[in-house]
Amino acid sequence: MLGRVNINLDLKKLILFLAISVTVITFLNGFYSSYQVQKQQLQSQTLKNHNAYAAKLVSATDRFLLAAQQQLAYSAKILAIQFNDANTLAQEAQRLRLQTDSFNSTVVVDKNGVVLAHSPLSLKLKGQLLESDGAKQALANKKPMISEPYISAVGNLVIVISHPIFNSQGEYLGYIGGTLYLKQKGILHDLLQVHFHKDGSYIYVIDKNRRLLYHPDVARIGEQVFGNTVIEAVLRGESGTRQLINSQNIVMLAGYAPLKSASWGIVTQRPLDATFAPLDDLMMNVLYRTLPVGLATFIFIWVLARLISKPLRQLAETAKTLDNPSTSQQLKQVRSWYYESSELRLAMLKGVGLLQNQIGLLQHEAQTDPLTGLHNRRSLELMLDQLTLQQTPFTVLAIDIDFFKRVNDEFGHDIGDIVLQSLATIIVDVTRENDFVARTGGEEFIVILPNINAKSAYQLAERLRMRVSETIIEPVGSINISIGISGWPLMQLSVEEILKQADQALYKAKKTGRNRCIIDSQFIQSDDSQFIQSELVEQE
Ligand SMILES: Nc1nc2c(ncn2[C@@H]2O[C@H](COP(=O)(O)OP(=O)(O)OP(=O)(O)O)[C@@H](O)[C@H]2O)c(=O)[nH]1
Numbered sequence: 001m002l003g004r005v006n007i008n009l010d011l012k013k014l015i016l017f018l019a020i021s022v023t024v025i026t027f028l029n030g031f032y033s034s035y036q037v038q039k040q041q042l043q044s045q046t047l048k049n050h051n052a053y054a055a056k057l058v059s060a061t062d063r064f065l066l067a068a069q070q071q072l073a074y075s076a077k078i079l080a081i082q083f084n085d086a087n088t089l090a091q092e093a094q095r096l097r098l099q100t101d102s103f104n105s106t107v108v109v110d111k112n113g114v115v116l117a118h119s120p121l122s123l124k125l126k127g128q129l130l131e132s133d134g135a136k137q138a139l140a141n142k143k144p145m146i147s148e149p150y151i152s153a154v155g156n157l158v159i160v161i162s163h164p165i166f167n168s169q170g171e172y173l174g175y176i177g178g179t180l181y182l183k184q185k186g187i188l189h190d191l192l193q194v195h196f197h198k199d200g201s202y203i204y205v206i207d208k209n210r211r212l213l214y215h216p217d218v219a220r221i222g223e224q225v226f227g228n229t230v231i232e233a234v235l236r237g238e239s240g241t242r243q244l245i246n247s248q249n250i251v252m253l254a255g256y257a258p259l260k261s262a263s264w265g266i267v268t269q270r271p272l273d274a275t276f277a278p279l280d281d282l283m284m285n286v287l288y289r290t291l292p293v294g295l296a297t298f299i300f301i302w303v304l305a306r307l308i309s310k311p312l313r314q315l316a317e318t319a320k321t322l323d324n325p326s327t328s329q330q331l332k333q334v335r336s337w338y339y340e341s342s343e344l345r346l347a348m349l350k351g352v353g354l355l356q357n358q359i360g361l362l363q364h365e366a367q368t369d370p371l372t373g374l375h376n377r378r379s380l381e382l383m384l385d386q387l388t389l390q391q392t393p394f395t396v397l398a399i400d401i402d403f404f405k406r407v408n409d410e411f412g413h414d415i416g417d418i419v420l421q422s423l424a425t426i427i428v429d430v431t432r433e434n435d436f437v438a439r440t441g442g443e444e445f446i447v448i449l450p451n452i453n454a455k456s457a458y459q460l461a462e463r464l465r466m467r468v469s470e471t472i473i474e475p476v477g478s479i480n481i482s483i484g485i486s487g488w489p490l491m492q493l494s495v496e497e498i499l500k501q502a503d504q505a506l507y508k509a510k511k512t513g514r515n516r517c518i519i520d521s522q523f524i525q526s527d528d529s530q531f532i533q534s535e536l537v538e539q540e
Pocket residue numbers: 371400401402403404405406408412413414415416417420441442443510514
């Protein structure tokens with residue numbers, strides 16, 4: 001026997017699982033791919049932008065340094081003619097500082113390094129011998145130059161842009177220099193500071209000794225930085241982009257470019273995390289915007305799964321009770337709106353029709369006596385169950401042919417069968433439609449008479465007995481029958497016991513001469529119709 005497997009999965013769940021998993025996988029895949037693509041794009045775009053920034057700042061700084069050097073060259077020409085005029089020297093130093101705002105201070109120095117004029121006057125440098133690195137370099141080189149950073153005479157970290165002064169005979173007279181204070185507000189700050197963004201981007205300027213000339217963290221200006229791949233690259237004269245980990249261990253996206261007018265490099269960079277932060281927000285936004293459509297898709301799939309699975313589910317439920325007479329009706333009510341379910345329903349309808357015909361046939365055969373067409377013992381049992389269940393009172397007639405053996409012996413078994421068939425016809429004829437007639441043994445018959453009292457039952461039995469004895473059955477002639485009568489309910493007796501009581505009454509009828517009807521004595525006493533069949537009682 002095949003065991004019944006308890007399966008909780010059904011078509012609706014399977015369709016839902018399939019559709020939702022495909023949707024979720026597709027969505028996650030799309031989401032992840034677009035996140036990765038956008039991340040890459042953002043990274044490469046940020047690198048490009050920073051490289052472009054660096055190049056732009058380099059160009060602006062180059063222009064500034066060139067302009068500063070041109071201003072100094074022009075002043076040097078003027079001063080070469082009037083180098084001995086202290087007033088001219090002082091005025092030119094003042095003009096140079098104030099007119100262009102290029103320098104934090106200006107100084108005119110003679111060939112020995114002594115300050116002849118300066119601006120602002122508050123520095124009080126006039127007549128002092130400058131011994132700083134920048135001053136010494138300028139005197140030694142006798143060429144236009146940009147110094148390395150150094151601590152000035154008044155204690156500032158500075159660089160000096162200087163231009164030599166030669167007289168008309170080509171004799172070196174000294175130099176004019178403009179100073180940029182690296183740690184204070186000045187033209188370099190103005191040029192670069194605007195690019196210090198709140199999003200974590202910043203720039204710095206490095207000189208050939210890897211010393212910071214500009215940095216948003218002023219405290220770091222003047223600091224030397226080693227082991228930084230971007231600084232090494234820009235100092236090699238390269239321009240480009242790079243991802244690196246900075247001195248604070250932060251991953252940075254950097255663009256860099258070298259200056260033409262000085263051995264400096266400009267680096268602009270931004271933390272990788274800050275670069276991707278807007279992308280995270282963007283993706284969350286995408287997620288939120290996708291949610292309503294996702295929800296609508298889920299509901300759509302759910303409804304569709306229900307619609308697809310419903311007819312198959314109904315067909316499966318109906319298949320459990322194919323033997324039920326209402327199955328055909330249930331199948332007709334299933335709305336099979338697509339091909340497979342419709343074909344399945346048709347096939348089931350055909351199958352159910354065939355099955356129920358077969359069942360009907362088998363049931364009929366199983367409950368019918370083939371010789372007489374009457375009910376058989378099985379059918380009788382079902383009928384009795386039904387009556388007791390419904391509490392319907394009934395009377396039992398147990399009928400047996402007298403000396404039937406002789407009929408068989410004399411006329412043969414086939415004629416005996418004809419006699420049995422004839423008796424069946426008479427019993428059916430005498431009883432009513434609601435009465436139940438069964439052949440329960442060879443020549444034994446049981447008649448069940450619902451809702452009838454002992455008197456009426458006895459009268460019917462008598463009528464039947466007489467009718468049988470009056471009927472001529474060719475070639476046998478007439479036969480007689482004996483009848484035992486009992487009824488239910490009777491003194492708490494079971495149906496089986498009632499049948500036995502009827503059998504015993506029949507036995508008495510046989511023993512007391514046959515061709516008679518005897519009512520079970522207990523059944524007579526229970527009958528309230530005051531019917532007493534004295535003759536039969538006496539014969540007991
Ligand atoms: N023709 C035919 N005879 C059957 C059938 N079933 C049983 N018989 C016969 O019925 C006869 C019953 O005989 P018995 O039980 O001795 O009873 P009886 O001869 O009727 O005598 P009493 O019942 O005592 O009057 C036997 O000869 C069986 O062979 C059947 O289906 N067809």
